[in-house]
Amino acid sequence: MVRQPIAERSSLRRLKNAMVELVDALDDYLTDKVQELNNSPLGDAPPPQPAPADPQDSIRLTYSINEAAAALGVGRTTLWKLIRDGRLQRVNVLGRALIRREDIDRLLRA
Numbered sequence: 001m002v003r004q005p006i007a008e009r010s011s012l013r014r015l016k017n018a019m020v021e022l023v024d025a026l027d028d029y030l031t032d033k034v035q036e037l038n039n040s041p042l043g044d045a046p047p048p049q050p051a052p053a054d055p056q057d058s059i060r061l062t063y064s065i066n067e068a069a070a071a072l073g074v075g076r077t078t079l080w081k082l083i084r085d086g087r088l089q090r091v092n093v094l095g096r097a098l099i100r101r102e103d104i105d106r107l108l109r110a
Contacts, residue, residue: 027077
């Protein structure tokens with residue numbers, strides 16, 4: 001295996017970091033646009049009614065990545081960035097990444 005020169009590895013690392021930031025920014029932008037569309041009036045249609053509260057939520061300890069992102073109102077990429085930055089912790093259960101409810105509550109209180 002041929003090793004790349006240090007300068008080339010450094011350039012690739014900077015490029016990768018820039019791409020991750022770009023994807024995060026795009027995810028945030030698209031999430032905001034979807035929320036704007038969801039909140040915009042749709043002619044004569046009545047506003048959507050909130051879903052009934054799920055009694056299981058009060059005893060639920062963990063959420064999947066998709067569920068946690070939806071609960072926080074962010075995209076998956078932003079949620080993974082929060083995990084990477086140490087603002088949220090994930091736990092792995094049988095190879096599945098989960099977010100504890102108490103960690104979501106802690107983030108929202110901060």
